[in-house]
Amino acid sequence: MPTVNVLQNRLAELEGGVAACAASSGSSAVAMTMLALAGSGDNFVSSFHVHAGTLHQFNTLAKQMGIECRFVKSRDPSDFAAAIDEKTKFIWVETISNPGNVILDLEAISTVCRSEGVPMICDNTFGCAGYFCRPIEHGVDIVVESASKWIGGHGTTIGGIIVDGGTFDWGQHPDRFPQFHDPKTRLWQRFGCRAFAVRCQFEILRDTGSCLSAPAAQQLLIGLESLAVRCERHAQNTAEMADWLREQPSVAWVSYVGHQDHRDHQGARKYLKRGFGSAICFSLRGGFEAGARFCDALKMVITTTNLGDAKTLVLHPASTTHEHFGPEERAEAGVTDDMIRLSVGIEQIRDIKADFKQAFEQVLQAENVRKSNVGKILLQDEINERLYGPSAREVE
Ligand SMILES: Cc1ncc(COP(=O)(O)O)c(C=O)c1O
Structure with missing residues (x-):
């Protein structure tokens, strides 16, 4: 073809x-x-x-x-x-x-x-x-x-x-x-x-x-025609978001290979050029629940398993892509229960920050948020149920 x-x-x-x-x-x-x-x-x-x-x-x-x-x-x-x-x-x-x-x-x-x-x-x-x-x-x-x-x-x-x-x-x-x-x-x-x-x-x-x-x-x-322009902007936005996230009181930790204290920063300097990619992992104080609520509270940023989109995307791997692993295996793969994966898009950086800020505030006001519901992040059995009907859980 x-x-x-x-x-x-x-x-x-x-x-x-x-x-x-x-x-x-x-x-x-x-x-x-x-x-x-x-x-x-x-x-x-x-x-x-x-x-x-x-x-x-x-x-x-x-x-x-x-x-x-x-x-x-x-x-x-x-x-x-x-x-x-x-x-x-x-x-x-x-x-x-x-x-x-x-x-x-x-x-x-x-x-x-x-x-x-x-x-x-x-x-x-x-x-x-x-x-x-x-x-x-x-x-x-x-x-x-x-x-x-x-x-x-x-x-x-x-x-x-x-x-x-x-x-x-x-x-x-x-x-x-x-x-x-x-x-x-x-x-x-x-x-x-x-x-x-x-x-x-x-x-x-x-x-x-x-x-x-x-x-x-x-x-x-x-x-592919816009790959270089997008990646340039992805890298700029990601570096700025990584620094900004570190300053936020709600954030517990940030993992970004462009940070000097990242375990693999030397490898990043050796093998990456033109920037340090567009992926960040971070967590909120409050762990699994806070992370899930945060994703639920975002308005512009989308919660999805995808990556590398022009739009900023987040994911809570422990309850989605890595849900079928045991906690120990997850930890070995570098997926802690509180971890949020962030694929930084090419929007105006102030818009991404504004959406994150309002979501941080909503997490703080926990009474406004459904307590036991993990929101837009569906667990695998919930996805099965939506796709194949209520019997899917029992069949599993
Ligand atoms: C590193 C990596 N390899 C392979 C894949 C699978 O790609 P696809 O979703 O196109 O099947 C993914 C998907 O997220 C990925 O992140």
Whole structure:
């Protein structure tokens, strides 16, 4: 499809890769990448600090297919090295993790990958198609990304992308990666440094059918035209909001990789350019309830699981995306019960602050707010009930 092809080529260029394969969503791009490299009896190593949907996919879908995911909870590259064996097919990390804001040392982990002969894959959704981060320049072999976020930029279109950096030498590893040396398809001999993209496009996409439609590609291409302008403003607004939030008496803590005292600030300085992205996590004094009430009280800012929209968005992960994890697992993933994830938009900063201010005030006047109701943030069983009817809870 020519429109999809234009999108693939532009994203490959923006990420500094040699070819790309578009997918119907970020989640399908994740699954396709895994299927392109691993099969029953294989394993791969993933940072534990990844998007909840990815974590779930690696924990359940991969397992169902006989593929073992070995999670590494630490930031230490030697822990990644220790998890690799002859059946390991790739290492998976995120640029800035969602929602924990963890930045791993891409170059150090890439050195591990090089010496062990496994490709390194980075979900660069938060790197905004190369605007903030170009992982391939830091030794990453394959970039995966949800295009539904900053690339589209308006929450209107779902899509994903896989960019082949062209850097992994499949020819050196015929035993580990026989799929590139099949005598019928001879992907490595015929396509060389583009062999991985070709495998995704002509084998995995064909078999899974998770292709991006031409109208969706067109929407994403329109989004891409304003990506740089939006990201510039996202970064400015985010830096200002992060500082401002710290000064608010209602706020307990703020996590923003641009702050000098953030645990991964040095990593942010090394790997991010033109700003520190547009994600902040923070919490209100008053914990879970206060956070939920705050989201409920916002008037302009929207509560949703989406990210990277031109509009400012908030989410309370503990009661939504991470609701199905136990409290301990949530804490390990950097999701505390009080945490609010904020995706700062490109509105006038004074309008965002004004909405936050009035919401802080409403939280303080707790008697004006429904006490036991978590408001617009629906728990998963409430969502099920709304979608499938009142029996959904009992069936679960
Ligand atoms: C880092 C990351 N990767 C992948 C995805 C999945 O993308 P999609 O929503 O397009 O399926 C998301 C979604 O939030 C994400 O944040």
